[in-house]
Amino acid sequence: MPTGVTANFNNSPCAPTCTTTVSFSASEAAELGTTSVTIEASGGGVTHTATLQITVTPNVLSVTFTGIDYSGAMSIYALGINNNGQVVGYYSSTTSVHGYLLSGDGGSFSTIDHPSASSTIVYGISSNGTAVGSFCPITRCYLGVANGFVRVRANYTEIKAPSACSVGGQTASSPYGISSDGTLIVGSVEDCSGFQHGWLLSHGTFTTIDYPGSGQNLATGVNDAGQIVGFDWTGSGPYQGWSYSNGAFTSINYPGAASTRLQGINGAGDIVGFYTDKAGTSHAFLLSGGRFSTIDYPGATYTDAYGVNDAGQIVGSYTDASGKAHGYIAATRAVSTTSVACMLSTLTIGASTTCTVQVTGSNPAGTVVFTQDGSGSVTLSASSCTLSSGTCSVTLTGTAAGSLSVKATYAGDSHNAGSEGSASLSVVAKASASVTVSCSPSSVNVGRFTTCSVTVTGSSPSGAVTFATSSSTGVFTPANSECTLSAGACSVTYADTATASLTAVITASYTGDNANTAGSGTFSVGISKLAGTIAVGTTSSMVTNGGVTANQGTVTGVSVTITGATAANGTPVGVTTQTLSAPSAGVGTPNLTSPSYYDVLVTGITTGNAQVCISFTSASSGTTMQYWDGTTWTTASNITVNGSTVCGTIPVSALTGTNIALANQAQPVPPAPANYTILYIGAGVAIVVLVGVFLALRRRRGSTRITR
CATH class of the missing domain: 2.60.220 (Chondroitinase Ac; Chain A, domain 3)
Incomplete structure (x- = not known):
């Protein structure tokens, strides 16, 4: 069996007559190529064999290619790409070699030539636009490794490693890679014995990076975490890839390849490079999550890969059938977009708003990290949020006045490239609120209600106003002594049950809101206790x-x-x-x-x-x-x-x-007495005697008798 290949039978042993199916699986370390395999079946003293041909092919990555060509160039090579999609490399004309910057996929070219150079190559670029490369002095290059430079905003600084050989004004210290944040640079130096050594430049200090026991080394790529990749060789022997992290080397070679060169590494630890198969053909590869994948430009006779960014975009070059070299960008993951939308674009200090991130792509998952930059500042409810259906939110609270940009960075996932988006905000100081209160009528009797109205001016003030009185016997309606502003105004009613006339001082206190400071106002109400x-x-x-x-x-x-x-x-x-x-x-x-x-x-x-x-x-x-x-x-x-x-x-x-x-x-008043009296005499005969008419009766001794 070939190295790294295993066979599995679904029905073994089995009782004749029977059938079994064999399947083969190849590990990442499986040797590439075609091998003859013999299958043997034995039983009952009888043995039968069958010979199969097993071919192990590389895992070919499905990518989308975009070619890079410079008008009039004889050839062009893409060597580095940053997280903004900017590509650097070089192209050759009939007279010289020139570095270039491509603003992005489908963007525009800018030539980068060192002012003291006869030829320039740009190898890498950080996300802030710092570029590294090499150049030959105007005379010529005497050594195999050219002079190194760092370019920041069109200003060039030469790199000179301590052990570099210097001949004819040339200092052999060529940088090949720069971290995304621009703080780490790797490259190689040629000593005066003609041997090359890898190096790391960190904050002004050079450190030699050589694989143990190797002859010569190139350090070609580095990420923000300080993980370095490169390759070594001894004499005319094959190239051997390696990675370096936390003081330890790891040998990394494409399975079954004749030679392997590691050229670039991104923030996720994905590595790109190229290998030569046993037939002598070069293929680009991506090593991600411990799995190698081959990258071949369609129709090319040669493909290499030099750089990879955090979005999974790979750059390299390929050779067509005519022998001409072209650059390319390969998108290995779906292109994502990140946008940020905040409910408010202007915040007062202490006010809050919700900012929502929307990430598009191929069902993007993972986290989004927030950062801010500018003269103003905010506090975030969380420094990151986890996507759900491609969206998530955080709350921002203004802390210092000024303008700022809030950036959301999506690192991507196995199916989506990373991307960034931002929103601009302004943080302003609160408006000074002015509070005016008045009561109508301004004077009332004890127990009678007056309406106390408040007006608050400022920056569209909102919220509640609380009323208070200097009188211990005063009462507000509603009972909580509050009203809620509408268009900057509201009112309550007030009554006082004082036992004597007094003046009640009414105070309206506004607590402020996200845009306005607190404030208060007063008004005096006369309370009169009437007699009775x-x-x-x-x-x-x-x-x-x-x-x-x-x-x-x-x-x-x-x-x-x-x-x-x-x-x-x-x-x-x-x-x-x-x-x-x-x-x-x-x-x-x-x-x-x-x-x-x-x-x-x-x-x-x-x-x-x-x-x-x-x-x-x-x-x-x-x-x-x-x-x-x-x-x-x-x-x-x-x-x-x-x-x-x-x-x-x-x-x-x-x-x-x-x-x-x-x-x-009241009792009814009795009617006035009538001026007559009714007497009944005899059997129903009535004699009316008018009052005031005196009946003269002869007084006699004894009783008075009225006779008929």
Whole structure:
């Protein structure tokens, strides 16, 4: 059996006559090529054999290719790609070699030539646009390894490794790879003995990277985690791939290949390179998740791969049938897009908004990581979120004024390339809120309600305003002393049961919102206690299923129960009752015997009926209840007397500060006596004697007798 190939029989042993099926599986380490395999079946002293041909072929990756060609170039090579899709490499003209930058798949070319060079090659580019490469001085290259450079925003800095040989102004220190964040660079240096050694440049310090026991080395790729890939060779021997991480080397070679070169590595640890098969043909490959996959450009005689980004895009070159070299970009995963949408584009400090990420592709899964950049700042409810159906959200809260960009980075998954998206936000300071409060009427009698209105100006203020009073006997409706702003305004009602006249200072306090600071305002209300007011009770309530109850029996001896109100549930209602020593001014005198006077005011509703019950110590079966309707005294309906409690029903619409009288009805005045007397004399004969007419009777001794 070939190395790395195993056989499996589905029915062995079996009883003749029988059939079995054999299947073969090849591991990642299986040797490529065709091998003869003999199958032997033995039983009953008889042996039969059959010979099969097993061919192990590479796992070919299904990719989408985009060719890269430069107009007028004799050949072109793609050597590096960053996470923004920018591609670098070089092309050859009839006179020289030039580096280039391709802005992306289908983008535009820019030539990159070192100002002191006769030829330039660009090997790698970071995500922030820092490029590395090599150049030959204007004279010529004397050594096999050219001078190295780092290019940042069109400014070139030469790289000189400590052990590099220098001949004729050439310093052999060529960089071949740069990490995505631009902090790590790898390459090779040629010493003056003609041997090449790998190196790592990290924060200004060079470290030699040579595979143990090897002759020569090139370090060709590095990621942000410091994982390095490269290859070595000894003498004219084959290339051998290796990786280096945390101080340890690992040998990596394509199974069954004659030679292997590792050229690039991305943030996920995916490695690209190329290998030569036993027939001498070169093939590009991707090593991802421990699995090798071959990449061959259609119709090419040669394919290599030099770079891979975090989106899984691979760059390399291929040779066509005519022998001309072309570059390519290979998309190994579905292209994804990431967009960020925030509910608010402008936040005040302390305000929050929800930002939602949408990732498109081939059923994208995984996490999205958020970062921010700019003069303003926000705090995030989480630094990342997990996609569900391609979307997820975080909450942002403004912390410092200024503009900023919130970036969402999707790393991709096994089916989707990574991508990025961002949203621009502005964080502003809160507007200074101004609070104005007024009450109308500005002066009221004890127990009477006034409406206190508040206006808040600022940046479209919203939220609640809380009222307070300097008087210990003041009451607001609703009972929580709050109202909610609508178009910057709202109101409550206020009544005071003070035992003497006073001035109540009303304070309206606004707590602020996401766009406005807190603020407050005051207003003074005059409270007058009129002569004749004995006691006052005030109740703040709300309508519940058409009903309101206000029991002020311990204060004024009056309780009010309202039913049948048509106002909505939660409508604020105020009920004030008073015990009076006399009717209010302008109220007539009822036709009652020694009445007691009361006053009832209902505010907030005008519908329904109120059962008014009054504790009346003089109550009797003849006690009645009357109310002043503005022009006359009217008897309440449904009057009942239960012990010392007298109840009657009065329409709510009549209780607008209405006097109520409670007493027994006055006795009817007897008619004036008639000026005559009727006497019956005899059997039905009547004699009328007019009053004032004196009947002279002769007085006689003894009794007076009237005879017939």
